[in-house]
Amino acid sequence: MDEASVLWLTGLSGAGKSTIARHLRACLVGRGAAVAVLDGDEIRRGLSQGLGFSDVDRRENIRRIAEMARLLSTQGIVVIVAAIAPLSRHRGLARNIIGAPYREVYVKASLSDCERRDVKGLYARARRGEVVKFTGVTDTYEPPLNPDLLVDTSTHGVHVAVSSLMALLERCQAKQTVRQLA
């Protein structure tokens, strides 16, 4: 069984990670692929219930997501992770666990755009001090320095993002085929 790609969508809250993941999933399922979305918010309510936002807990949350992503990838399931993973070393941990199938996708939007969208009302609550340890407001977000793909949702809509991601997946698959033939 070939390992399928793991696309890790990192970016600020409100950058559009979950929306892109959902649309990409639909597109891939339409082409007959087996796809799983591991969405940070859902994982926090389920698998990582009880973990907080300390550095240790964030790390453990990312470790669990990465372990699941790896397991599914080895079974040929394309995994789309939508999770902030704010620090470079968090993403390094994910990359170490997942290995070759890991692809880093930076879903970029300016903090002011994310804050203006504020879909879940979290920025307003963070500014009022009701949410402590909120990435981009009180906690650091380190943008990826060398992502496999950057999609800018301040300037482009979800369909452009999905097209770019589909192209990335096709490149990964071509590379894998070359490796198998070599």
Add this chain to the structure above:
Amino acid sequence: MDEASVLWLTGLSGAGKSTIARHLRACLVGRGAAVAVLDGDEIRRGLSQGLGFSDVDRRENIRRIAEMARLLSTQGIVVIVAAIAPLSRHRGLARNIIGAPYREVYVKASLSDCERRDVKGLYARARRGEVVKFTGVTDTYEPPLNPDLLVDTSTHGVHVAVSSLMALLERCQAKQTVRQLA
């Protein structure tokens, strides 16, 4: 998106859970289904790394598997769990988390058969006292009282088990269709 079934294969170590899961997976993938196997041994090495075999840790292990199974099921992925889940209340926890898609499958084999097979050499180690808290030797296994399916691997081979499981899945799907039409 329809929820897909979660087949929870419970039974002693060596009863044949992983083997059946692997064969069933291949059969379903061959029919174009999206399928994930959550195998207890793999989960212990990955997602549940660091958890032991105390009651609290066993419970947390099962909670994590059940949360992942639920998430994947809601995305239309058929989930096959191969995990001992020794006590009735462990399976109750899984059933509570997963909800309607949960199906309990008792992979039954006598302790003496499992011990004779001893594929991983664990029974021998448990008898020598090198493995503490080993289900069936030092720890209790409560057989399911009312499983959705019982497959007896002392008397039947893996292909009979897979056929029975395929029939169970077809019954689940038929029920779901009836619910949708109602």
